[in-house]
Amino acid sequence: MKDGVVMDPVVLEEAQQLLSPASWTRGVADPRTVVAAERTGSSWENRYLSKEHRRAGATFQGKVYNFLERPSGWKCFVYHFTVFMVVLVCLIFSVLSTIDEYSGFANETLFWMEICLVVFFGVEYMIRLWSAGCRSKYMGTFGRFRFVRKPICIIDLIVVVASIVVLSIGSNGQVFATSAIRGIRFLQILRMLHVDRQGGTWRLLGSVVFIHRQELITTLYIGFLGLIFSSYFVYLAEKDAVSKDGKSRNDFSSYADALWWGVITVTTIGYGDAVPQTWIGKIVASCFSVFAISFFALPAGILGSGFALKVQQKQRQKHFNRQIPAAAMLIQCLWRCYAADKCFNSQATWDIYIKEPGHPKDNSSLSKVSLIMQVAKRASVLKRKRSKSKMDTSGGSTTNNNRDSLQAQTLPPP
Incomplete structure (x- = not known):
């Protein structure tokens, strides 16, 4: 592990073999040249590193921006989780304030909690607006205005303004005393969106729906057609239905009532306010329930499998991103070794500039x-x-001697 990057064992083994002393005898550059090349590469990286990235990561303004807008680490988790719990407690007291038994205690407690939250979110909004200046696109007046136009910043501003209006109009600690102020309470519920400022949840949902849009459209279209036709057939069968005591029933007096019954049936809610009475209506309702409910249940399975595949894809992408720095380090190390080797005459790369040992x-x-x-x-x-040449001469003399010996053996004795 180097700089928080988990290296693949195969990549690490190849890098170690490349930098091992045994590889230096095979024509690879001296380790001192490799170190010099690494220093040259690090200086190049430090020179051409993005100024915006260095400024956002090094300055205090950048640290505050990363802490609020790009949370990472246990400190950021503790801060944002605490804010979420405070907002959740405030929402619980808002619910209790609508109950007569707990309205007195809840309204008084909620009044002081609202004051604290308004001050806190107002200060945090100003800090976010100030810290956004660490990025080049948010610098200056127009940059700040661009930051304020973000959807999550607009929601934060609406929540702060709505809370101020509620507190200023309320009297005697009764925050939600009038019906007009009760309508503004919905804007304060938007604080729950404060947790997911990056919008990762909505982007994930949107990507899953977009990927499986064809399947969702097909199932919803077929289910909608089944709902319309089945509701109409039930309406035709039940509009003139008569109960056992001879009185007419008005459960399906209109096509709208039949559509209401169909929606409640396919969503498996089943209030029981409208029930078919005739045999024809019961048969149609049975077939409709088996057919339409199966199609209306398919989108849940499609979205569930889509979420699972998307999470698996993200995990695979994270694994690949962890391997990219290791592979880049291996490629850079190999290039430096080839470029620093004087015996390497390839024109595929350029020569690296390394000072020779001694006085320059x-x-x-x-x-x-x-x-x-x-x-x-x-x-x-x-x-x-x-x-x-010696091997050639020695080889020639031995062949001549062998030839003379063979001739001596073949000649007959005198």
Whole structure:
């Protein structure tokens, strides 16, 4: 593990073999040149790294922005979970304030909780607006205005303004005293959206629906047709129905009542306010229930399997993203080894600039070193040629001796 990246064992083994002392004898560059190449690569990365990324990660403003907008780590989890629990408790007290038995205690407690939440969310909104300046697209007045136009920021502003209106109009601690103020309570429920500021839940749902849109449209279309026709047939069978005591029933007096019965039936709610009385109506209702309920239940299974596949795809993508840095490190290391090797004459890459050991201004020493390397190289070539010529001469003499011995053996004695 390096810098929080889990390396594949196969990739790690190849990198270790590439940098092992045994590989240096096979023509790979000296380890000192590899270290120098790594230093060169790190300096290149530091030089050309995005200024926005460095500013957002290093400055205090960037840290605050990442803490609020891009939470990661246990500290961010504790903060956002605490905010969620406070909002949930406030919602519970809002529900209790509508019950006569607990309205007195709940209204008084809710009044002070609303004051604390208004101050907290107002300050947090201003901090978010200030910290957004660490990003280039949110700098300046127009950048801040672009940040305010985000949907989640608009919701935060609406919640703060609605809470201020509720607190300013309420009297004697009765926050939801009038019916007009009770209507604004719905805007305060939008605080629950404060938890998922990045919108990952909605993006996941939208992606699943978009991927399986064809299957969903098909099942809903067939189910809708079954609902319309079956409700109409039940209406025709039950509109003139008469009960056992001779009185007419008005459960299916109109086609709208039949549609209401069909919707309640296919959703498996079954209030029981409308029930078919005739045998024809019961047969149609039975066939409709078996047919339509199966089609209306298919979207739940499609969405469930889609969510499972999407989560599996995200996990696979995370695994690939963990392997990308390791593969990039291996490729960079191999390129540096080839580029730093003087015996490598390929034109597929360029030569890496590495300072030779010694004084950089001492040109005479560098020329001497290069001259010695050339002499040693020529000496090795001459040595190989001489050894090859000796082997040829020795091989020729042995063949001549063998030929003379064979001729002596074949000649008859005098």
